[in-house]
Amino acid sequence: MSLRRYLRLALTLAVVLVAVSLVVGNLLGQPILLSYVETGSMEPTMNAGDGFVAVPPAIAGEVETGDVVTFRAQEIQGGGLTTHRVVEETERGYITQGDANPFTDQDDNEPPVRSEQIVAVAWQPGGSVLTIPHLGTAIQMLQGSIQTLQVRLAGLFGTRSLLGLQGLTYLLLGATIVLYILDLYLSDGEQRERDRGRDTGTSTRLLVAAMALGLALAATAAMAAPAGSQEYTIVSAEFESDSPFVLEQGTSMSTNYTVGNSGLVPVVTYLEPRGDGVDVQPRELRVGSQSVENTTLTLSAPPETGAYRRYVVEHRYLAVLPPSMIRTLYGIHPWLPVVAIDALIVVPFYLVGVRLLGTGRIRSRSRETPSRLTRLYSRYR
Structure with a gap:
């Protein structure tokens, strides 16, 4: 393959990676590799519609004053992801502000x-x-455009499984398979000579790797989409109340924390209480196929009155590895089990795919050269 073809292939893969990471990140509500701003609140640093490289907090390290962060806002534009700059650190949290705004987010409630x-x-x-x-x-x-296509296909086939992130994964896998078939068989009709001395055609390894990447995306989405941080706001008051999250100062309450699994593969879930005044027991659950499990969430009100936020972070993994292995990897870093599970799914798929399809290239053939489809037909005729 010539340098020009390598460069064109690299550019194509880069464009696909950017598009997939942004679309999937938007559907997950979690930036993946890249993100963008929708308003002009960060001008002149970033104009509306500009993208930026989104580094996960675990990799970026300690957040400092001057960092531009994407966070889950409660009040800004009704809540949701917001990208602003950290202008101050306090005991209660970070003070943030858009570069174009004359006031901080905290001044605006x-x-x-x-x-x-x-x-x-x-x-x-x-x-x-x-x-x-x-x-x-x-x-x-x-x-x-993708969402419009998903809606139309869902209506055509009468299924909601083609909507959202799951549907996007199906579309990517389907498109990859269709392109592979077209490149494999339809090129037989082209009337041109083939130079056997040149290394031309589409690599079967690349096509199998693309399909394996689609499987990895589906597996990662199944683990990442239902997980994340769950927030509870409690009010520490001077009196008892019938409201479930209004507690008398210094007291506690317990409620069920429900973990559901709508998929066909069992999952292992780990729950992490974040901060004071919150606890979950047990913190490790195995949830079977299309079933629900409950754990006990305990929230405590401090002696001081006021509103307080409590967080529980959920990590979810497909139960395709032994629980002890998932637990060990999770103890090192929460993303390690995801990497191991993706590898367990992708590597065998790739090896079997290459074994079945071979390691050569898919080339266009002249009339005198029988296609793979013709050879198979002749063999079993």
């Missing part, structure tokens, strides 16, 4: 941002945010 709310940190090489102009604008148009 947004509570101080806790570490548990931060989902990404913008990459700032040399102290400035690396922006990708108009990336968000392009991806919003792409996402709108």
Whole structure:
């Protein structure tokens, strides 16, 4: 393969990776690799529609004043993901502000941002945010087109499984398979000579790897989409109340924390209480196929009156590895079981696929060269 073909292939893969990461990240509500801003609150650093490299907090390290972070807001525009700069650190959390705004988010009734709310940190090489102009604008148009296609296909086939992230995964897998079949068989009708001395055609390894990547995306989505941080707001009051989350100061309450699994593969779930005044027991659950399990959530009110936020972070893994192995990997880092499970699914698929399809290239053939389909037909005729 020539250098030009390598460069074109690399550019194509980069474009696909960017598009998939942005669309999937938007559907998950969790930036993956890249993200973008939708408003002009960060001008002139980032204009509306500009993209940026989103670094997970676990990799970015301790958040400091001056960092641009994406967090789950409570009040800003009705709640949701917001990208603003950290301008101050306090005991209650971070004070954030858009570069174009004359006041902080906390001046506009947004509570101080806790570490548990931060989902990404913008990459700032040399102290400035690396922006990708108009990336968000392009991806919003792409996402709108994909969602329209999903709705129409769901109506055509009469199933909701083609909607959302699951449906997107099916579309990616289907498109990969269709392109593979077209490249494999339809090229037999082209009337041109083949130079056997040149290394031309589409690599079967690349096609199998693309399908394996789709499987990895589906597995990761099944684990990441239902997981995340669950927030509870309690009010510590001077009196008892019938409201479930209004507690007399210094007292506690218990309720069920429900973990459901609508998939066909059992999952292992780990629950992490974050901060004071919250506990979950047991913290490890195995939830069978299409079933529900409950654990006990305990919330405590401090001696001081006021409103307080409590967090429980849920990590979910497909139960395709021994529980002891998942537990060990989880103890090292919560993302390690995801990597191991993806590898367990992808590597055998790739090896079997390459074994069945071979390691050569799919080339266009002349009339004198029988296609794979013709050879199979002749063999079993």
